[in-house]
Amino acid sequence: MTGLDIFKLLPKTNCKKCGQATCLAFAMALANAKADVGQCPDLSDTARETLEAASAPQITLVKIGAGPNETQAGNETVLFRHDKCFVNPAPLAVLISDKSENPAAETLKANSLVFDRLGQMHGINLLAVQNHSGDTVVFAETVKVVSENTNFPLILISEDPLAIEKALEITGAKKPLVYAATEENYPAMTELSRKYNVPLAVKGRDLDHLAGLAEKVAALGHRQLVLDSGARSVRQVLADQTQIRRQALRRFRPFGYPTIAFAVNSRDPLQAVVEAGVYIAKYAGIVVLPSADPEVVLPLVTLRLNIFTDPQKPAAVDSRIYEIGSPDDSAPVLVTSNFSLTYFCVASDVEASRVPAYILPIDTDGVSVLTGWAAGKFTPERIAAMLKESGIEDKVAHRRVIIPGGVAVLSGKLHDLSGWEVIVGPVESSGIPAFLKRRWIA
Numbered sequence: 001m002t003g004l005d006i007f008k009l010l011p012k013t014n015c016k017k018c019g020q021a022t023c024l025a026f027a028m029a030l031a032n033a034k035a036d037v038g039q040c041p042d043l044s045d046t047a048r049e050t051l052e053a054a055s056a057p058q059i060t061l062v063k064i065g066a067g068p069n070e071t072q073a074g075n076e077t078v079l080f081r082h083d084k085c086f087v088n089p090a091p092l093a094v095l096i097s098d099k100s101e102n103p104a105a106e107t108l109k110a111n112s113l114v115f116d117r118l119g120q121m122h123g124i125n126l127l128a129v130q131n132h133s134g135d136t137v138v139f140a141e142t143v144k145v146v147s148e149n150t151n152f153p154l155i156l157i158s159e160d161p162l163a164i165e166k167a168l169e170i171t172g173a174k175k176p177l178v179y180a181a182t183e184e185n186y187p188a189m190t191e192l193s194r195k196y197n198v199p200l201a202v203k204g205r206d207l208d209h210l211a212g213l214a215e216k217v218a219a220l221g222h223r224q225l226v227l228d229s230g231a232r233s234v235r236q237v238l239a240d241q242t243q244i245r246r247q248a249l250r251r252f253r254p255f256g257y258p259t260i261a262f263a264v265n266s267r268d269p270l271q272a273v274v275e276a277g278v279y280i281a282k283y284a285g286i287v288v289l290p291s292a293d294p295e296v297v298l299p300l301v302t303l304r305l306n307i308f309t310d311p312q313k314p315a316a317v318d319s320r321i322y323e324i325g326s327p328d329d330s331a332p333v334l335v336t337s338n339f340s341l342t343y344f345c346v347a348s349d350v351e352a353s354r355v356p357a358y359i360l361p362i363d364t365d366g367v368s369v370l371t372g373w374a375a376g377k378f379t380p381e382r383i384a385a386m387l388k389e390s391g392i393e394d395k396v397a398h399r400r401v402i403i404p405g406g407v408a409v410l411s412g413k414l415h416d417l418s419g420w421e422v423i424v425g426p427v428e429s430s431g432i433p434a435f436l437k438r439r440w441i442a
C-alpha cells in the first residue's frame with residue numbers, strides 16, 4: 001500500500017499518540033516500514049485488520065527446532081537477489097532412513113560436517129528422519145536414536161499420523177518440522193502439529209491442489225506451514241518453486257510460506273549437488289539431501305553462502321586482537337583492515353612466517369586497507385584508538401606497531417597520537433614472511 005492508501009484508513013485527528021506529528025507522517029512511516037500499525041491506538045478494527053494484512057510478510061517466517069540450533073526459513077521479499085537480497089539461507093537437511101542399519105553413525109557423520117569459510121562456520125542445519133519401513137515402532141526408535149545423538153532440529157517424514165504422534169512424543173519438545181499433511185491425513189496432522197506447536201509441511205499433488213490444501217490447513221488455525229508441490233523432477237520442482245515465490249510476493253496467501261524441496265532422486269553426488277544447487281538458487285526454503293557426504297555438502301554450503309550473502313554488506317571479521325601461534329610479550333603487532341579477505345590473507349601470511357604475532361583488524365566497515373584509507377575509515381585516529389582500547393598494551397612489553405606499506409603516509413600522525421613506534425610493513429601481504437624475518441627477528 002502507498003502512504004496515501006494508508007492515510008485514507010487513519011483517523012486523521014493528528015493527535016500525535018503514535019509519536020508522529022501528523023497522521024500523514026505516520027502513514028508515510030508505515031509505508032516505509034519505519035512504524036508499526038500498533039502505534040496508532042485509535043484505528044478502527046477494519047482499518048487495523050487491513051493494515052496488518054498489508055504489512056504482514058509476504059512469506060511467513062517458519063522456525064524449526066528450539067534453542068541455539070533453531071533454524072528458520074521464509075521472510076523473503078524479492079524474486080531476484082539483485083533487487084535487494086535473499087534473507088534466510090536455505091537450511092540443508094540430510095536424510096536418514098528408518099531402514100538404516102546404523103542411524104547413530106549416520107547422525108554423527110552429519111554432525112561432524114562443519115566447514116570454515118572466511119572465518120564463519122557452515123554446514124547442514126537439519127536431519128530428516130524418513131519412515132521408509134512403514135513401521136511406527138521402527139520409525140519412533142530411529143527418531144529417538146537420531147534425536148539423542150544430535151543437536152540439529154529434525155524433520156519427521158511420514159504420512160502416517162500414528163507414526164508422527166509416536167515420534168512427537170519423543171522429540172516434540174525439540175520442535176521438529178512435521179512432513180507432511182496430505183489430502184488424506186491433514187485434519188489429524190494439523191491437530192498433532194497444533195498440539196505440539198510445531199511447523200507442518202503441506203504436500204499437494206500439484207500447485208492448484210497445494211493452494212487448496214494450504215488454505216484448509218490454515219483454516220484449521222495452523223499457519224506455521226512449509227509447502228511442497230509434490231513434484232520430484234528437477235524441471236517441475238523448479239517451475240513450481242518459481243511460481244510459488246512469484247505468487248507469494250503478489251500476496252497470494254495460500255503460497256505465503258517457505259517451501260521444501262527434495263534433492264534425493266539419485267545417490268550420485270554430482271547429481272545431488274546439481275539438483276540441490278538449482279533448488280537453493282530458486283527458491284527452496286529448505287533442501288533435503290540424500291547423504292552427509294562432504295563432496296555433496298561442501299559445494300552446496302559454498303553456493304548457499306554466495307547466494308545469500310548481502311551484496312551490499314562486505315564480509316568482515318570482528319575488530320579485536322587475533323593471536324597467530326602463541327605470541328608472547330615480544331611478539332610483533334600488525335594492523336590491517338577488517339575486510340575478511342584482507343584479514344585472512346594477512347593471517348595466513350603471518351602463519352607462513354612462523355613468527356607468532358598479534359593482528360589487529362581495524363573496523364573499516366569491511367572494506368580493504370586502501371579503500372578504507374581513501375574513505376576515511378583506516379585512519380591514524382582509529383588505529384590509535386584500537387591500540388589503546390583493545391588491550392594490546394597489556395599483552396606486549398614493547399610499543400612498536402607494523403602498518404601496511406600502502407598507507408605509509410599514516411606513520412607520522414599515528415606515532416604522535418599513540419606514542420607507538422610505527423614500522424612500515426610490505427605493500428602486499430605476501431611480503432610479510434620475509435619482512436618479519438628480516439625486520440622483526442633480526
Ligand code: SF4
Nearest residue numbers: 014015016018023040
Ligand atoms: S496516533 Fe493515529 S490518529 Fe493520532 S496522529 Fe498518529 S496516526 Fe493519527
